[in-house]
Amino acid sequence: MDTFKRIIAYSKPHWWRILIAAVASIGVGSMDGAFAYLVEPILKKIFAEKQLYILTLLPFGVILLFVFRGLCRYCNDYFVRTAGQLAIQKIRNDVYERSMGLSLGFFNRQSTGGLMSRILNDVNTMQDGVASMITGFFRDGFSALSLLFVIFYRDWRLAIISFLVIPATVYPAQLIGKKIKKLAKIGQEKMGDITSVLQETFSGIKVIKAFALESREVDKFRGRNLDFYTYVRKSIKYDSLSAPIMETITSFGVAAVIWIGGNSVISGRITTAEFFSFVTAMALVYAPVKKLINSYNVLQRAIGSAERVFEVIDEKPDIVDPENPKPLGRAVGEVRFDRVSFSFNEDDLILNDISLEARKGEIIALVGPSGGGKTTLVSLITRFYDPKSGAVLIDGIDVRDLRLSDLLSNVALVDQETILFNDTIANNIRYGKTAATSAEVQAAARAAYAHDFILEMPEGYETNIGDRGVRLSGGQRQRLCIARAILKDAPVLILDEATSALDTESEQMVQEALNNLMVNRTTFVIAHRLSTILHADRIVVIEAGRVVESGTHAELIALDGLYSKLHEMQFK
Numbered sequence: 030m031d032t033f034k035r036i037i038a039y040s041k042p043h044w045w046r047i048l049i050a051a052v053a054s055i056g057v058g059s060m061d062g063a064f065a066y067l068v069e070p071i072l073k074k075i076f077a078e079k080q081l082y083i084l085t086l087l088p089f090g091v092i093l094l095f096v097f098r099g100l101c102r103y104c105n106d107y108f109v110r111t112a113g114q115l116a117i118q119k120i121r122n123d124v125y126e127r128s129m130g131l132s133l134g135f136f137n138r139q140s141t142g143g144l145m146s147r148i149l150n151d152v153n154t155m156q157d158g159v160a161s162m163i164t165g166f167f168r169d170g171f172s173a174l175s176l177l178f179v180i181f182y183r184d185w186r187l188a189i190i191s192f193l194v195i196p197a198t199v200y201p202a203q204l205i206g207k208k209i210k211k212l213a214k215i216g217q218e219k220m221g222d223i224t225s226v227l228q229e230t231f232s233g234i235k236v237i238k239a240f241a242l243e244s245r246e247v248d249k250f251r252g253r254n255l256d257f258y259t260y261v262r263k264s265i266k267y268d269s270l271s272a273p274i275m276e277t278i279t280s281f282g283v284a285a286v287i288w289i290g291g292n293s294v295i296s297g298r299i300t301t302a303e304f305f306s307f308v309t310a311m312a313l314v315y316a317p318v319k320k321l322i323n324s325y326n327v328l329q330r331a332i333g334s335a336e337r338v339f340e341v342i343d344e345k346p347d348i349v350d351p352e353n354p355k356p357l358g359r360a361v362g363e364v365r366f367d368r369v370s371f372s373f374n375e376d377d378l379i380l381n382d383i384s385l386e387a388r389k390g391e392i393i394a395l396v397g398p399s400g401g402g403k404t405t406l407v408s409l410i411t412r413f414y415d416p417k418s419g420a421v422l423i424d425g426i427d428v429r430d431l432r433l434s435d436l437l438s439n440v441a442l443v444d445q446e447t448i449l450f451n452d453t454i455a456n457n458i459r460y461g462k463t464a465a466t467s468a469e470v471q472a473a474a475r476a477a478y479a480h481d482f483i484l485e486m487p488e489g490y491e492t493n494i495g496d497r498g499v500r501l502s503g504g505q506r507q508r509l510c511i512a513r514a515i516l517k518d519a520p521v522l523i524l525d526e527a528t529s530a531l532d533t534e535s536e537q538m539v540q541e542a543l544n545n546l547m548v549n550r551t552t553f554v555i556a557h558r559l560s561t562i563l564h565a566d567r568i569v570v571i572e573a574g575r576v577v578e579s580g581t582h583a584e585l586i587a588l589d590g591l592y593s594k595l596h597e598m599q600f601k
């Protein structure tokens with residue numbers, strides 16, 4: 030019921046469309062009633078009293094009736110469906126907006142395909158439900174109402190008898206509706222699985238090709254598709270059962286009408302013309318009632334989907350702006366980790382009691398074995414995650430006391446993953462500072478040694494790169510990401526394997542650029558190639574979530590610990 034109310038709330042701003050549709054549906058509905066009503070006078074005047082002029086007028090009357098009904102129907106359809114689309118558009122925007130606001134933790138828990146499915150498939154199902162509900166409620170409702178009026182007007186006693194069967198239909202209708210809702214929800218989850226496979230395989234197509242596993246993926250897809258069918262089949266079963274069950278139950282009413290009505294005509298209680306008018310209305314009332322029941326089923330399916338959609342809308346982001354944020358303009362750039370511990374799930378600590386301080390302009394290198402927690406540690410600075418205990422401070426302020434936008438405007442990040450968007454090169458560089466001029470973009474690209482290869486592209490800076498930067502080499506993509514960070518010009522810089530995809534020559538050039546960039550900035554450099562961090566102010570060795578060594582290159586070599594071992598292995 031709550032879900033239903035929430036769907037209704039989304040339709041409210043479009044009340045005038047719904048109002049027009051409702052008025053139009055009165056037109057459609059009353060025409061049905063009028064038609065059934067007119068059966069009686071027509072039969073009486075034409076056939077019993079032989080008034081032939083009525084027969085001449087009748088064809089025109091019929092055409093007029095249907096033209097009017099058609100107009101009303103058009104208005105009804107158009108306004109109902111646009112209202113439904115507008116409501117759905119808002120819902121789709123809301124889910125997307127809300128999911129963008131959720132923290133990385135949420136996206137780690139959810140499969141991308143599953144989320145996409147909620148925004149695409151579930152919202153579509155809701156759309157069908159909303160449109161069908163409004164149409165059902167107004168048009169079929171009015172049709173049924175006007176026909177019922179004729180039925181009762183013609184013979185209320187017969188009407189009551191024929192409707193005695195109605196209560197018997199309520200229970201099966203509810204039962205079927207409930208089943209359909211449950212099945213539809215599982216079906217949508219299965220649809221999410223299908224979207225997941227699509228998303229994974231299309232984005233990982235290269236690996237699939239390289240391992241020649243196309244057939245395995247096809248089998249997997251077939252399996253998910255079959256799974257989906259299994260649930261849809263059950264839902265179709267109940268959907269299709271609904272009409273026959275209702276028909277069978279109502280046939281008892283029809284049988285009673287024929288028997289009792291027929292006898293009433295013979296005994297002279299009602300005229301033949303009245304009886305036919307009654308029967309016409311009975312026959313016509315069937316279609317809208319069937320549609321009403323059907324739209325109840327569609328609505329149940331929509332509610333199932335809506336629950337999945339609202340789940341995302343209701344998800345509470347765990348990383349939010351504080352209530353009373355402390356102001357921070359451009360930070361000086363002191364970063365301090367104060368006894369920080371962190372774990373992704375409750376059990377094992379990924380970071381264990383780490384304390385670390387970077388003063389303004391210092392270069393801190395983080396090195397250590399893979400999986401040690403270096404990436405995780407720096408992701409606490411940008412608040413991708415919050416520490417379980419301890420605090421991360423910028424300029425002495427806990428990052429949790431800062432407005433996220435203030436915090437993030439002070440940090441530039443070049444990641445292990447070089448994500449580019451389906452846009453021009455210039456706009457990709459501009460991502461960190463949308464207001465940047467072309468000259469600024471070019472200066473950043475020059476500093477990242479990207480300018481030359483950009484000019485070689487067909488349209489230079491205006492070249493559109495494919496959605497994942499497929500037309501660029503790994504090193505070129507990395508240089509664009511570096512340019513993006515350079516342009517952002519933030520006081521704190523995080524370089525996580527930022528030069529790993531470059532050859533030695535361009536790495537040297539980019540390194541120079543980064544060296545220039547690092548001046549007056551606090552920088553965290555994560556690198557496996559130790560040659561790139563020799564000049565760091567401090568090297569911090571992280572192993573299994575703990576700081577095991579810390580000092581300058583010379584100090585750590587003298588210490589003869591893990592760092593000197595790593596160094597020896599790389600330079601032997």
Ligand SMILES: Nc1ncnc2c1ncn2[C@@H]1O[C@H](COP(=O)(O)OP(=O)(O)OP(=O)(O)O)[C@@H](O)[C@H]1O
Pocket residue numbers: 137373374379397398399400401402403404405406
């Ligand atoms: N999203 C996540 N959910 C759960 N565990 C994670 C997640 N990301 C990383 N981990 C775990 O946290 C540990 C530290 O990972 P992290 O990426 O910080 O290592 P790293 O030192 O950056 O390694 P590398 O040098 O290979 O980049 C690893 O054991 C990893 O399995």
Ligand SMILES: [Mg+2]
Pocket residue numbers: 403404405445525
């Ligand atoms: Mg890492």
